[in-house]
Amino acid sequence: MSSANYTPFQNEGDGNTMQRSAVNAVEHGKPMQRSAVYALEQPALPPYTDVVVTDPTPPIIIRHHTVIPKDYFGLALFVTLCCFLPLGIVALIKSNDVRVRAAHGDQLGAQQASQHAQTFSMIGLGIGVASWAISLVVLIIYIAAVVVAVNEMDVTPQPILENIN
Structure with missing residues (x-):
């Protein structure tokens, strides 16, 4: 101009x-x-000239509230320590995978990892409960056999030294 x-x-x-x-x-x-x-x-x-002074608009924050799938960490830890170690370790890894995938926003991957953690935990729990039950039955049978064997023994006192010259 x-x-x-x-x-x-x-x-x-x-x-x-x-x-x-x-x-x-x-x-x-x-x-x-x-x-x-x-x-x-x-x-x-x-x-x-009209001058209009306005406050700046606040930023709009959109948050999607997603539900983090259950990670079954406690069950996986119990299976690892008390039931069946190999499947418990796999369940712990899958449980951690649920948290990692959910933190990265992978909802579908977190759901799948949650299902795998539950599956491995339940299978390990089943194997652990079955092994505990079998162990208990074997222990009861062993104790019964020992008791029967002790009852059938001849427990009359025998002299240790019959003739001492």
Whole structure:
């Protein structure tokens, strides 16, 4: 925009009027008026311009509340320590995989890992309970056999030394 075509508005003046009055006020020891200071900071606006000051809009945060699938960590730990170690370890790995996949946003992978953790935990629990039951039955049979063997023994006292010469 060339300066030859520009004509100032009637309240705009030559642009130096407010600056000169502020400089004169400071030189003569008078306090500057607030409007003079404001005029130094802000350029004059034409009278027909509407200025609307609004607060910036807050950012919109959209959060998807996803449900983290059950990881069966406690069951996997119990199976590892008390039932069947190999399947318990696999169940613990799958249980950890549920948390990792859910943290990365892989809902489908977390669901599958949860199902695998449950499956391995239940199979390990079944094997562990079955082995405990078989062990208990074998122990009962062993104790019964020992009791029967002790009852059938001849327990009459025998002299240790019959003839000492």
